[in-house]
Ligand SMILES: Nc1ncnc2c1ncn2[C@@H]1O[C@H](COP(=O)(O)OP(=O)(O)O)[C@@H](O)[C@H]1O
């Protein structure tokens with residue numbers, strides 16, 4: 826019993842990280858394609874960063890890579906959630922900037938999406954504490970004309986992020 830406890834305690838604290846330069850739009854798109862390839866049902870990707878940091882652009886890249894073409898991917902600033910029927914996976918792109926109270930989240934149906942799909946969330950801070958322990962977080966920043974994406978894999982995503990980082994590294 827204590828062994829199980831130790832294991833679960835270890836998995837709770839497991840995380841990995843990877844920082845990628847994304848100054849060029851092509852780099853943002855390449856990162857989006859990598860994330861898109863790794864996504865499966867139940868996945869939560871939190872996109873953090875200030876206004877203009879590139880959260881929507883990265884989400885757009887993920888959606889387009891999964892769709893296989895340059896479909897329109899508007900910012901969900903006003904609709905709050907956009908849904909995409911990508912091959913084999915429902916993808917929901919949410920922007921919680923305008924959410925004032927976490928209780929509003931239930932109406933957005935994000936938890937239902939996770940039963941068959943994956944979630945990309947801008948401004949996850951608006952619903953702090955709502956997210957599963959296993960998740961991929963991407964903190965985007967823009968400083969002195971340099972854009973960076975700092976990725977952190979939590980829980981099961983710790984190993985998956987390492988795989989994502991090493992997979993097709995030279996492609
Ligand atoms: N390498 C890049 N990665 C992401 N966005 C970029 C890049 N280069 C230029 N941009 C531009 O910067 C802006 C980022 O805005 P957006 O993705 O809407 O940010 P956020 O959703 O974080 O507010 C867009 O106008 C986008 O076209």
Ligand SMILES: [Mg+2]
Nearest residue numbers: 880881900947
């Ligand atoms: Mg945005």
